[in-house]
Amino acid sequence: MKTVAVLGGGPAGASAARQLAASGTRTVLFDEKMAWEKPCGGGVTFKAYQQYPFLLSSGRFRQVTRTCIHTAEAGAARLSLDKPMLIFSRKELNQLLLDRAREAGAELRRERVLAMTKTNPGWRVTCTSQSLDVDAVIVATGARNPLRQAGTAFTGADSMTALGYNVPRAQAHIDIEFFEGFEGYIWVFPRTDHLSVGICGKGESAQRMRARLEQYMDRRNISRDGASFYAHMLPSLAADSWQGNRLSGDGWLAVGDAAGLVDPVTGEGIYYAMRSGELAGLLVASGRFAEYGAFIRSEFGDDLAYASTLARRLFLGRYLFGSNTGRLVQFLRRSSRLQGIVQQLFAGTLPYQELRRQIKESLHLTLSEIGVNVFLRRMVSEGME
Ligand SMILES: Cc1cc2nc3c(=O)[nH]c(=O)nc-3n(C[C@H](O)[C@H](O)[C@H](O)COP(=O)(O)OP(=O)(O)OC[C@H]3O[C@@H](n4cnc5c(N)ncnc54)[C@H](O)[C@@H]3O)c2cc1C
Structure with a gap:
């Protein structure tokens, strides 16, 4: 055998x-x-538990249906997840x-x-x-x-630094925070008995990213008392x-x-x-x-x-004198179409190439959705804008 x-x-x-x-x-x-x-947010998408239903029947997770996406320049956009995320x-x-x-x-x-x-x-x-x-x-x-x-064979450009804290505290929703000019983001994922609060990104030292995360936690009154620190590498080819x-x-x-x-x-x-x-x-x-x-x-x-070309444009690109991530938050507050797209991204059910096709071929949009579509078209087009 x-x-x-x-x-x-x-x-x-x-x-x-x-x-x-x-x-x-x-x-x-x-x-x-x-x-x-293992250092990890532990977020499992709808795509994953739909394909592997034993994940759902295990019951060993926290189910989350709300998220808040934030940038300093644009404020917050709240979004409910029609397909919950499971956090293990x-x-x-x-x-x-x-x-x-x-x-x-x-x-x-x-x-x-x-x-x-x-x-x-x-x-x-x-x-x-x-x-x-x-x-x-x-x-x-x-x-x-x-x-x-x-x-x-990873080169320096093929990974993100990822670090964070497991914090003995509870909250019901996911937080995501973007920063202008930073290729990455901060997350707060609620688990069954603690929060996973972390940052991942490229192009910045781990020390600088840790300081960024700790400033965020201080601002949000998330105490590090009793929290355990973790750091790891996240592939990002x-x-x-x-x-x-x-x-x-x-x-x-x-x-x-x-x-x-x-x-x-x-x-x-x-x-x-x-x-x-x-x-x-x-x-x-x-x-x-x-x-x-x-x-x-x-x-x-x-x-x-x-998606790796898209990631750079999303995190680092600019649109109408603002960062793409800031514009994303602004548009998310008022565009139901964009809300639907982001819900699908959280669920893992919208392949990026399909997203590009939908945006390029979209017809019959309302006046306000046309503005959002111009922004999205620039984002999914080839080449850094
Ligand atoms: C901070 C952070 C947050 C993340 N958040 C999420 C998230 O929320 N959702 C998501 O989907 N993904 C997330 N990821 C990515 C996810 O953690 C990984 O993609 C996933 O764990 C990959 O699984 P794997 O089995 O390939 O590797 P791993 O989970 O890393 O498993 C590798 C295993 O190999 C073992 N091993 C390594 N070397 C040896 C050796 N020499 N001998 C014996 N054993 C060895 C290790 O002990 C380990 O158990 C995150 C990653 C990081 C770093």
């Missing part, structure tokens, strides 16, 4: 291991920590996914992976206290993948990095963050980790390694590549 090693037990690795084991492949998953509180503790989510992998027959080993070395015809996986010869490897070690020969992205090689496939599969606009990665893990598991089990890259690109990779 074929043996496959899955390196990493986050959403990507656990989903791959479940799929492989369920299709009768001997599957050994290695993770140095197993379920842990990452320890709970990872445990849920690992339990499902184990139940399907995967063997879980708590080990740090030190190296993967080519043998003929497979790979040797070397861990702290054991090694294992396998036929194939699925690399799911996350954004800080230590295995240099497999997975995305630059537009031209998607083309040569290393998704697969001789007897290995990379999934989730290790393959750079994160939405560069919203930072959503949990869905893409689960879906890429599932796809990799399916294809490795049936020996169809070569098809993986094409599946990823056609399902969502090409859309995420387009």
Whole structure:
């Protein structure tokens, strides 16, 4: 029987291991920590729990139906989410996914992976206290993948810094704050028993971003007493990095963050980790390694590549003497069409290329919606405006 090693037990690795084991492949998953509180907002979109209904039936989340988007120049726009977002503790989510992998027959080993070395015809996986010869490897070690020969080769432009606090406090809605000239945002996500308050962005030092976040928390009277600090890396591939992205090689496939599969606009990665893990598991089990890259690109990779050009325009572009993010907030307050679009973006149900098509082809708009459409057309057009 074929043996496959899955390196990493986050959403990507656990989903791959479940799929492989369920299709009768001997599957050994290695993770140095197993379920842990990975630095993450924990936001799971409608798209994700619609495709994976066990997330919803687990009940281990906070369901959120209201959000407030804010910039200093434009004030606030409040929006209800017609499709709620589920906010998980990452320890709970990872445990849920690992339990499902184990139940399907995967063997879980708590080990740090030190190296993967080519043998003929497979790979040797070397861990702290054991090694294992396998036929194939699925690399799911996350954004800080230590295995240099497999997975995305991140350049400096391909990631965001992400840091924040888990704060012992409650609120019912999500807050998002944009800043003029900053390629990123602050979020406040309510979880079952605390808030995840964080910032992600590019082009600024971690120290400067932490100061930005702490100023925000002070302004909002969110105390850091009893809060725990976290920091991590968030993949955010630059537009031209998607083309040569290393998704697969001789007897290995990379999934989730290790393959750079994160939405560069919203930072959503949990869905893409689960879906890429599932796809990799399916294809490795049936020996169809070569098809993986094409599946990823056609399902969502090409859309995420387009989104990376959009992200720069959204965060850094300007329109009518104001920032794009400020204009977005202003228009959001009065345009029901824009409200519908942003609701779909929160739900994860509107591919960016479909958004571009809808905006370019929109007809029969009211006078006020024509103004909003001009703004949106500039945003979705190619090239920085
Ligand atoms: C601050 C922050 C906020 C975020 N917020 C959201 C959000 O709200 N919603 C969303 O959808 N996405 C969010 N993301 C993205 C999301 O966290 C990731 O996309 C997702 O966790 C990717 O899953 P993964 O399984 O690929 O990697 P990970 O979840 O990082 O899992 C990798 C696993 O590999 C293990 N591992 C690594 N190296 C080794 C080794 N050498 N040996 C053994 N084990 C190893 C680790 O212990 C870990 O369990 C956020 C990310 C950050 C940093």
